[in-house]
Structure formats: C-alpha cells, structure tokens
Amino acid sequence: MRLRKEVLPLWLIDLLLIGLAWWTAFWLRFNFDIPDEFETLAWLGIPWTVASFAAGLGIAHVDRQVWRYIGLPELRQLGWGVFLGGLFSAAIVLMMRYPSFPRSVLLLHPLIGLVFLGAVRAGWRTFAEQTRPPDGSRPLLIVGSLQDAADALRALKGSSQWRCVGIVSPLATERGTYLNQIPVLGLSGAAVEIAKSVGASTALIASPPGSDERRDVLLQSSRAGLTLLTMPRPDEWLRTDGTSPRKIELEDLLGRQAVELDMRGLAGxxxxxxxxxxxxxxxxxxxxxxxxxxxxxxxxxxxxxxxxxxxxxxxxxxxxxxxxxxxxxxxxxxxxxxxxxxxxxxxxxxxxxxxxxxxxxxxxxxxxxxxxxxxxxxxxxxxxxxxxxxxxxxxxxxxxxxxxxxxxxxxxxxxxxxxxxxxxxxxxxxxxxxxxxxxxxxSSGSVVPLFTEQIARGGPITVTHPDIVRYFMTIPEAARLVLQAxxxxxxxxxxxxxxGDPVKIADLARMMIRLSGKSEQEIPLSFTGLRPGExxxxxxxxxxxxxxxxxxxxxxxxxxxxxxxxxxxxxxxxxxxxxxxxxxxxxxxxxxxxxxxxxxxx
Missing domain, CATH: 3.40.50.720 (NAD(P)-binding Rossmann-like Domain)
Structure with a gap:
C-alpha cells in the first residue's frame, strides 16, 4: 500500500488511535485497573491488532480520505474499514490462543476505535472550517426544498467562493428546520425580503428546471437587484466542472427534466x-x-x-x-x-x-x-x-x-x-x-434571439398578441428526442x-426582461397584431x-x-x-x- 506524503501523517494518527482504543477497551473491561497478567496480554495483542486494522482500513481505502471534507459517505467507508479490522484482529487473537484472553475486548475495541477515528475527523473538519482565513466568500441564499438544497450543498462542499446563510423552501412544513446547521428561514415567496435580512445579494435556485419557484423568484428578484444562480445542467457537465453555479437562463425557467435515452440502442x-x-x-x-x-x-x-x-x-x-x-x-x-x-x-x-x-x-x-x-x-x-x-x-x-x-x-x-x-x-x-x-x-429565427436584440436596444419588445401561446423545448432536448424517434x-x-405546457409569448418576453436585470417600465411590451398566416x-x-x-x-x-x-x-x-x-x-x-x-x- 503506497501512501502520499500528505496522507502519511493522518494514517499514522489513525494507527495510534487504534492502539489507544485497544488499551481503552482493556481499561473499560477491568474498570480502569488492568491486572498485570492481562496487561501482558494487551502488549502481546497490540501489534496484531494494529496490523489487522491497517489492513482493514486500507482495504476500505480510508487512507485516501481528506479529513477537511469528511461527510456521511466517508464515515460509512470508515465504519466498513473498522469492521474489517475488528474481524481480522479477532481472528488472529483467537488463533494465537492467548490464555484467559477477555473476549469482550474484541467487541469493545472496534466500537471505541470507530468513535476515536470518527471524532478526530469531525474535530479536524470543524477546526478547518472555523479557522478558515477570510477569503472573500459571499453570502448565498438557497431556494428549494430540503432535498433540492441538500443536493446543492453537496455540490458546493468545500467552495471558498460561497457561504450559505439560509434556505427558503416552497414547503411550509419545512420552515424553521435546519439542514447542515443552515436554517430554513421562510417560504420561497418571501425570498427577496429574506435575502435582504441576511445580507445576501445572490440566491441559488436549487428547484428543478421549469418549476414555479424559479419563475416566482425571478419576478421578485428584478425589483430588488437579487442575482440568481443555478447549478449546471447534466448536458453542461462535460464543459464545466459541474459544481460551479452559473447565472440562471431562460432554459432553466422553461426547461423540463432531462430526456432519458435508450443509450444502448442508440450506440448500436x-x-x-x-x-x-x-x-x-x-x-x-x-x-x-x-x-x-x-x-x-x-x-x-x-x-x-x-x-x-x-x-x-x-x-x-x-x-x-x-x-x-x-x-x-x-x-x-x-x-x-x-x-x-x-x-x-x-x-x-x-x-x-x-x-x-x-x-x-x-x-x-x-x-x-x-x-x-x-x-x-x-x-x-x-x-x-x-x-x-x-x-x-x-x-x-x-x-x-x-x-x-x-x-x-x-x-x-x-x-x-x-x-x-x-x-x-x-x-x-x-x-x-x-x-x-x-x-x-x-434556434435561429425564433423569438428569443429577436427579444434579446430588442432588449439590448432598450426596447420595446414586439409581441403580436397578448394571448398568443407557443410550445417550447430546448435545442438539446429536441435533438435527443429526434434521435430517439x-x-x-x-x-x-x-x-x-x-x-409540455404551452407558454404565453408575452410571459416569455417578461421573463427575458427580468433576466436582463430590467423592468417593464424600462423595456416595455408593444403588441403589434397577428401577422399573416399566424x-x-x-x-x-x-x-x-x-x-x-x-x-x-x-x-x-x-x-x-x-x-x-x-x-x-x-x-x-x-x-x-x-x-x-x-x-x-x-x-x-x-x-x-x-x-x-x-x-x-x-
């Protein structure tokens, strides 16, 4: 097993803690007063125990963990490594047939070892987070249910650019709860007011594409200068690192869940x-x-x-x-x-x-x-x-x-x-x-490029009729469905x-105005009447x-x-x-x- 230089000290700490847990198990077994004959057994067993746990933790790849970013997946990985180490240790000690060896120690030791190893990791991460030097991180408000917010927080884990200060949820039952010690401050309908109260000028929309929360927050944000971000779509992961938020776009407001393709059939x-x-x-x-x-x-x-x-x-x-x-x-x-x-x-x-x-x-x-x-x-x-x-x-x-x-x-x-x-x-x-x-x-010739140009000129945006509606989909989704068909x-x-559901062109124009950071007073709508054949x-x-x-x-x-x-x-x-x-x-x-x-x- 080959260890990187920066990991070796942490690995040695793990093995020292395993040894300490071994002695602690004996102390607990004998009420902190180990008889001489059992102290000898402890010394005889500790090399085998440390070696066994080194093997178990190595098999579970615990040595590759970065303590600064420890989380539940890493703790589960740690538990698996401790289980293997305890299994190997018990097998070797029993095979050695030490006389009168207290078998309860073989049960206590993995439990204590897991507590010690988990505690040092939790303490390390807590210390790293609290002593992080000022790095210009900006306060961020997350908009979405607890499930959506949890996904966003996992993607942002370790980011030095953003500091989440609160969550606003569309579900009233989630108000007042906490996620990773971050409070749910209220409902998404009050996102702008909540952002002002916590000093956040940026909100990350974690709700799914096309959701009402995205559109509602957009309509609020333009009046208050709140910048809206979202996580990259799956089709953008190859072009980005997949974890950096980007500005929200029209496709995020009108889009739908990604199209599932028969990849095996298409590959064939x-x-x-x-x-x-x-x-x-x-x-x-x-x-x-x-x-x-x-x-x-x-x-x-x-x-x-x-x-x-x-x-x-x-x-x-x-x-x-x-x-x-x-x-x-x-x-x-x-x-x-x-x-x-x-x-x-x-x-x-x-x-x-x-x-x-x-x-x-x-x-x-x-x-x-x-x-x-x-x-x-x-x-x-x-x-x-x-x-x-x-x-x-x-x-x-x-x-x-x-x-x-x-x-x-x-x-x-x-x-x-x-x-x-x-x-x-x-x-x-x-x-x-x-x-x-x-x-x-x-797409070329569609209303979106036209509206974009009209907004850039300062308006007005020309819409043929206030009630005209159209079906919309994104270019990648259209291409995927063509391939599938x-x-x-x-x-x-x-x-x-x-x-999906049709969208009013007038509503589409209003969303584009909001996305540009303008209001309808600055970029008005002008209704010109239906064109021939429309x-x-x-x-x-x-x-x-x-x-x-x-x-x-x-x-x-x-x-x-x-x-x-x-x-x-x-x-x-x-x-x-x-x-x-x-x-x-x-x-x-x-x-x-x-x-x-x-x-x-x-």
Whole structure:
C-alpha cells in the first residue's frame, strides 16, 4: 500500500488511535485497573491488532480520505474499514490462543476505535472550517426544498467562493428546520425580503428546471437587484466542472427534466456507422451532429447551403471530436444530383433531414415558391437519396405548424410529411420517419434571439398578441428526442413530441426582461397584431388525428383516419413548370389541392 506524503501523517494518527482504543477497551473491561497478567496480554495483542486494522482500513481505502471534507459517505467507508479490522484482529487473537484472553475486548475495541477515528475527523473538519482565513466568500441564499438544497450543498462542499446563510423552501412544513446547521428561514415567496435580512445579494435556485419557484423568484428578484444562480445542467457537465453555479437562463425557467435515452440502442445504431445530416449548420442540425458524434459514429457527413454555418460546425467538431471522420459540404438539397453524389460516396446508414425554410412571415409573401422548392422538393430529393444509397433510417424534422396549417410554411411542411410517407412505399428497405415538434428555445429565427436584440436596444419588445401561446423545448432536448424517434420509428410513422405546457409569448418576453436585470417600465411590451398566416396557438395533432403511446414517455405516434396519397411525379412536374415567379393564388390553390386541411388566410 503506497501512501502520499500528505496522507502519511493522518494514517499514522489513525494507527495510534487504534492502539489507544485497544488499551481503552482493556481499561473499560477491568474498570480502569488492568491486572498485570492481562496487561501482558494487551502488549502481546497490540501489534496484531494494529496490523489487522491497517489492513482493514486500507482495504476500505480510508487512507485516501481528506479529513477537511469528511461527510456521511466517508464515515460509512470508515465504519466498513473498522469492521474489517475488528474481524481480522479477532481472528488472529483467537488463533494465537492467548490464555484467559477477555473476549469482550474484541467487541469493545472496534466500537471505541470507530468513535476515536470518527471524532478526530469531525474535530479536524470543524477546526478547518472555523479557522478558515477570510477569503472573500459571499453570502448565498438557497431556494428549494430540503432535498433540492441538500443536493446543492453537496455540490458546493468545500467552495471558498460561497457561504450559505439560509434556505427558503416552497414547503411550509419545512420552515424553521435546519439542514447542515443552515436554517430554513421562510417560504420561497418571501425570498427577496429574506435575502435582504441576511445580507445576501445572490440566491441559488436549487428547484428543478421549469418549476414555479424559479419563475416566482425571478419576478421578485428584478425589483430588488437579487442575482440568481443555478447549478449546471447534466448536458453542461462535460464543459464545466459541474459544481460551479452559473447565472440562471431562460432554459432553466422553461426547461423540463432531462430526456432519458435508450443509450444502448442508440450506440448500436450509430457506433462504427456513417451518419448524414442535411441542414447540418442550423440550430437543430448542428445539435444533432454534436450528439451523434458523442454516440461514437465513425463518419459524419454534414451538408448545408450556408458556407459560414458549415465552416463553424467543422471547426467545432474537429476540436471536440478529433477521432471522428467528419466531412463538410456546402450543397443545396434542391440539387438532387449533388446530394446523391455525396451520399453514394459514403453510403450512410442513418440520414437526418433538418434542412428547411421555417420563417413563417418571410415565406408567406414573395417567397412561396422558395418554400415549396426547399421544403417539399428538397425533402423529396433527400428521402429518395437516402433510399437509393441504402440507408437504414431516414428521419425528417417536421413542425407543429404542419398541423391544420394556416400559412405557407406549415402547409409545405405538412406536404413534406406526406411526401416522405409516399417515398417510403418506393424504398421498403429504408425506414422513413417524420418527427413533429414546436418552437425551440434559441434556434435561429425564433423569438428569443429577436427579444434579446430588442432588449439590448432598450426596447420595446414586439409581441403580436397578448394571448398568443407557443410550445417550447430546448435545442438539446429536441435533438435527443429526434434521435430517439429515429431509433424507435417504423416506416411511414409521424412522431409527436411531448412539448409540455404551452407558454404565453408575452410571459416569455417578461421573463427575458427580468433576466436582463430590467423592468417593464424600462423595456416595455408593444403588441403589434397577428401577422399573416399566424395562429394564436399551435397544435400537435390535426382534427382527424389521434396518437398512440410508445415505449418512450415523451414520444407518441400520430395516427390519421385515412392515408393521403401523393402523386410524386405530379408534384415534380408542377414545381418544374410553374416558373420562377408564380402568383400567390396559384401556389395556395395547389397546396390546398394536396393539403385539404390548409386554411389560407390570404
């Protein structure tokens, strides 16, 4: 057993205490007056006892403990080591057959030894904490239940930056209790007033993501200048040390519990394989690439029409996954031959199609034909290329705007779903799946970057309607569910993601104002009216659709009352013959002919 220099003195102290416990056991056994013959037995047994406990404590790795940070796990480890030492010691002493040896000593000694070893550790930690020199640590208030606060305190153990001065809990029954000698000072609704009373200008929100406590404290904090922190999310642990609090973000207020993935199944799907991602430079596409790379894919083919987007993705993945073979192409999915040539060169086993035009107002006027050529014809090309190169899976990213669409973007995405189902009939060896979800926090073209810019300019924040609501999820969560649907999906299926509860856009804007440290008086809201093609609320299922559960709790399969057939060649012919600038009425009429549920507002 090899000991580090800084641990050796502590190890010697442990062994001395074991020896002292041995003599104490004899003293207690004989009422502090050990007869001469038994004193001789004590001297004879002590070398064996110390050696036995050295072995037991060593097996339990007690020698590796840092006394300054001792806690319950270390004390349990210590108890295991003492038990082993006592067992070895008793076995050796009994084997030596010392005459008239008091066997009660063999029971007393481990108990006394455990008390001595535990006491010296507790005293050491207490002394270290009380004599810690002033280091500029700042008072911190923890917001959350005792369970949440206990998890946060464990993560902060040993931190020299923060000093917890109190806890505020959402549970009235916990008020007045203590956790690690830290009092629960009141309810989370009074967090700001309590923070002022204890001199804390920072609060750590330990409650789960998306909880009401997070939002309530945020609304209070902006009025009082209280800085809010939270612990890193699991997906951030690889990029941070996992223990340093960070500023609270919008995802923490709207997010939900981490998505559980079938890691064994996904590893089997991707490990050692080739994956292809179209639209790889976009928000969802790039996150898909990151997560696919983590799953051990051998080759990743990334395609995007944007030169700067694919360049940034290349730089990131080359740095974070140098062992992976990455291939980065600038190409447009509307050019079938280019797409086919790239795919045939690598023969991917999994094809993710994330390329699309998705900005509703921009596609609603002047650019209708562009939405059709990219979202419909581009999807057709991508799906047929996946089938032609022998891919096992093809996964298309769809949207909740494809449900009972009222705009061009939604209608073209619904048409894309139908096209994928039709191509599935052509290539039966490939499984074609569509995944439908709502808005993604922070994705390009979403309201979050827009609101951020408006706040930076000093406002106002423009919201179309005070009652407009949308479903939101984070980019990592969306990508994980797309991967999971790709693993589980059967050909022709449309998956619907559990988006949780919808969020009012006006409330979202107010939360962003608070997060910026401003008030609504400083950054006002301005309601501009619904834009063309925009709905007050989005749906995840059409009127004639139902859903069926899947083994994954956040994924359901959409079932329609009747399968709509799409004449693919007719679609191609119309797009090729309609010309570069068809009338808006002609485009809408053609879409209504293929997507009966499309209700144009124009």
């Amino acid at each position: 799907l991707f490990s050692g394989q080739t994956a292809f991602v179209s639209g790889a430079g976009g928000s969802i596409g790039s996150e898909l690439c990151r997560q696919i790379a983590r799953l051990g894919v051998t080759r990743l083919v990334c395609v995007d029409a944007s030169e700067i987007a694919i360049y940034k993705l290349e730089q990131e993945l080359r740095e974070t996954h140098p062992q992976m073979q990455g291939f980065y192409y600038t190409a447009n999915i509307r050019e079938k031959e280019r797409l086919l040539a790239i795919a045939m060169q690598y023969k991917p086993s999994v094809f993710f199609h994330a390329a699309a035009y998705k900005h509703v107002p921009l596609m609603e006027s002047h650019n209708e034909i562009e939405a059709i050529r990219t979202n419909i014809l581009g999807t057709l090309h991508a799906a047929r290329v996946a089938g032609a190169c022998g891919a096992q899976k093809f996964v298309q990213i769809s949207t909740d705007k494809a449900v009972n669409p009222t705009n061009i973007m939604g209608a073209t995405k619904r048409m894309a779903e139908l096209v994928v189902q039709s191509v599935a009939l052509e290539f039966t060896a490939t499984e074609f799946v569509s995944v439908r979800f709502g808005n993604v926090l922070g 790709g693993l589980m999906g059967k050909s022709g299926q449309i998956y619907v993601l559990d988006m 709905k007050l609320f989005e749906e995840l299922m059409a009127d004639d659709e139902t859903t069926e559960p899947t083994p994954h709790p956040k994924l359901r399969v959409a079932k329609t009352s009747g399968q709509q057939a799409v004449g693919i060649q007719g679609v191609i012919d119309w797009i090729e013959n309609v010309g570069p600038l068809p009338s808006s009425n002609d485009v809408r009429a053609w879409l209504r002919g293929h997507v009966p549920e499309y209700k144009s507002q124009a």
